[in-house]
C-alpha cells in the first residue's frame with residue numbers, strides 16, 4: 021500500500037514528536053536471552069513509559085479523553101481511511117521502525133468479537149506488516165476504543181521460532197492447514213498455519229470459542245493475537261492470558277519491575293521503559309513474568325483437550 025509509505029513520510033516530516041521518537045528508536049539498546057530452542061529479546065524504550073504505566077481500570081479510562089477518537093487526535097496527526105470503518109494512523113510512540121495504529125472510526129470498546137474477518141483482510145492488504153491485537157486487561161492501553169496495531173516484519177523472535185519444527189507440537193493436522201502449540205516456550209501459544217482464508221477464520225473462531233467456553237467472565241477471554249502472511253501462508257498466533265501484569269509490577273523500590281506485557285512482549289520482545297529494569301532483567305525473571313501472565317499448564321491442557329474433541333463443532337459464538 022503506497023499510501024502508507026506516504027503517510028510515514030508526511031508524519032516524519034511534519035510531526036516533531038514522530039520525527040524525534042522514530043529517530044531515537046534507531047539507537048535503541050537491546051539485550052538477548054537464549055533459551056533452549058528460542059530467544060527472548062529486551063528493548064530499552066523510555067518513551068513507552070506511558071503504555072507500561074497506563075491506568076486501564078474502568079474509572080481511569082472514563083475520566084480521560086480518548087486518544088483514539090478522531091475528534092481528539094492532534095491536528096498534525098494524519099490518517100488514512102480503511103473501509104468500512106477504520107483509520108490507519110502512525111503510532112507516535114513506536115516500538116518498531118514502522119508502527120501503525122489501526123483504530124475504529126467509532127468509539128467502540130476493544131473486543132475481537134466480529135473482527136476476525138477485518139483482521140484477516142488487513143493482514144492480507146498490509147503484507148509487509150504483522151497485525152497485532154491486545155484484548156482488554158491483556159496490554160491494550162485503550163480498552164475503550166477498538167484498535168489493532170500493524171508493525172514491520174523481522175523484529176519479533178517468534179517469527180523465527182515458528183520456523184523451527186522442533187518448537188512446534190502438532191495438535192490438529194488437516195488438508196487445508198495445521199494447528200500447533202509451541203513447545204517449552206515458557207508461555208502458552210497456539211499457532212494456526214494455512215493459505216486458506218476460510219480455514220483460518222473458522223479455526224481461529226474455534227479456538228476463541230473453546231477459550232470462551234472455559235472462561236466464566238463477562239468479557240472476552242484475555243489474549244494477545246498476531247497475524248501475518250508470508251508467501252501466501254497465514255500465520256495466526258494466539259496467546260491466552262491469565263494476568264495483565266506480574267506481581268513485581270506492583271512492588272515498590274528494588275523489587276519493582278515495571279513491565280506490562282502485551283502482544284509484542286508475548287512475541288518475545290520485552291519492551292522495558294526504565295533503565296534499572298532493563299539492567300536487572302535475567303532469564304529467571306523472564307521465566308517468572310511469562311509464567312504469571314500466561315495461562316497455567318493445566319488451563320492450556322484443557323484447551324488442547326477440548327480442541328481435539330470439538331474439531332468437528334463449528335464456531336457459532338463469533
Ligand SMILES: [Zn+2]
Nearest residue numbers: 086089127165
Ligand atoms: Zn475513542
